[in-house]
Amino acid sequence: MTQQEALQEYLLRLADSDMILGQRLSELVGKAPALEEELASTNVALDLIGQARHWYEYAADLINNGRDADNLAFLRDAHDYRNLLMVEQPNGDYAVTIARQFFFDVWHYFTLQSLVNASDERIANVAAKAIKEATYHLRRSAEWVRRMGDGTEESHRRIQHAFDLLWRFTGELVTPDDTDHAMFKAGIGPDPEQLKQDWFGMVHEVAAQATLTPGKEDAWMYMGGKHGVHTEHLGFILAEMQFLPRAYPDATTW
Amino acid sequence: MAEWHLYEVFVRSKHGLNHKHVGSVHAADDEMAMENARELYTRRNEGVSIWVVPSAIITASASDEKEVLFDPSEDKVYRHASFYKLPDEVGHM
Numbered sequence: 001m002t003q004q005e006a007l008q009e010y011l012l013r014l015a016d017s018d019m020i021l022g023q024r025l026s027e028l029v030g031k032a033p034a035l036e037e038e039l040a041s042t043n044v045a046l047d048l049i050g051q052a053r054h055w056y057e058y059a060a061d062l063i064n065n066g067r068d069a070d071n072l073a074f075l076r077d078a079h080d081y082r083n084l085l086m087v088e089q090p091n092g093d094y095a096v097t098i099a100r101q102f103f104f105d106v107w108h109y110f111t112l113q114s115l116v117n118a119s120d121e122r123i124a125n126v127a128a129k130a131i132k133e134a135t136y137h138l139r140r141s142a143e144w145v146r147r148m149g150d151g152t153e154e155s156h157r158r159i160q161h162a163f164d165l166l167w168r169f170t171g172e173l174v175t176p177d178d179t180d181h182a183m184f185k186a187g188i189g190p191d192p193e194q195l196k197q198d199w200f201g202m203v204h205e206v207a208a209q210a211t212l213t214p215g216k217e218d219a220w221m222y223m224g225g226k227h228g229v230h231t232e233h234l235g236f237i238l239a240e241m242q243f244l245p246r247a248y249p250d251a252t253t254w
Numbered sequence: 255m256a257e258w259h260l261y262e263v264f265v266r267s268k269h270g271l272n273h274k275h276v277g278s279v280h281a282a283d284d285e286m287a288m289e290n291a292r293e294l295y296t297r298r299n300e301g302v303s304i305w306v307v308p309s310a311i312i313t314a315s316a317s318d319e320k321e322v323l324f325d326p327s328e329d330k331v332y333r334h335a336s337f338y339k340l341p342d343e344v345g346h347m
Binding site: 032035036039040043128140143147 | 256279281282283285286289290293294297306
């Protein structure tokens with residue numbers, strides 16, 4: 001794997017995770033538990049899709065075979081997608097939506113914190129803008145975790161269930177592979193060991209405030225999203241997300 | 255949702271000096287009210303500062319007191335500063 005191949009791969013992972021979570025949150029349009037939450041969730045979705053666009057554009061420039069950002073988002077199949085398994089999980093009840101968001105936001109925040117100082121200027125610039133959004137996302141999802149965990153008996157039960165349900169997808173966030181190591185060595189991505197410490201540190205801190213019990217670090221984990229091996233959910237997401245550009249490839253306005 | 259409170263939202267725009275009432279939000283607590291206000295009322299770059307106030311603590315004038323409270327000032331035009339000649343140098347005041 002050359003340095004550029006690793007960078008392309010890494011950019012697609014960032015882009016795909018942003019894109020799929022953005023798509024998942026967009027499913028809440030008209031269906032969130034409150035009008036305020038609907039707008040908040042879809043604002044987050046728009047932030048993520050905006051970030052995905054920047055990562056796709058950079059990836060497309062590197063791949064340099066005529067594909068553009070839209071092409072990468074809408075004309076790749078599931079096995080080419082490199083998103084984390086966490087973000088493709090269904091919205092479930094609002095506790096699951098929030099827990100998924102929180103686990104992702106903690107990862108996203110610390111990852112972007114490293115990317116802000118990337119030796120690659122283009123990545124640093126995108127990250128500088130994205131981290132402002134991610135900081136807010138994390139604040140919001142962490143507050144919801146505390147509110148539900150330390151709320152009523154029912155809200156506590158639901159958010160604890162969401163933690164238990166999604167825990168098996170957290171290992172992928174903090175388990176590095178060759179690409180992650182290559183990006184760290186290149187002065188771009190975070191130190192994998194540090195990222196892992198930071199992620200667990202914050203998750204345990206917020207869980208304690210929320211009176212929740214997180215899973216164990218050495219629990220059995222689902223992996224594979226970063227290599228294109230996905231859960232059964234991704235195909236359905238792509239089918240919905242990609243239908244329009246595939247059916248009307250020449251459309252320029254919707 | 256039934257236990258959420260109503261908050262009134264005030265936003266100060268970039269060039270405004272004062273916070274203006276822009277609407278209301280529902281929220282379970284003050285932090286959520288602030289975030290919901292941010293999501294609903296500043297997403298098109300409308301503001302640089304937000305106040306949220308629980309609607310329940312606002313004391314409002316009663317509509318059936320309108321005549322008593324406001325009609326007496328109708329015929330007191332002399333309270334407007336419109337009977338003075340301003341020198342041109344003063345400009346907009």
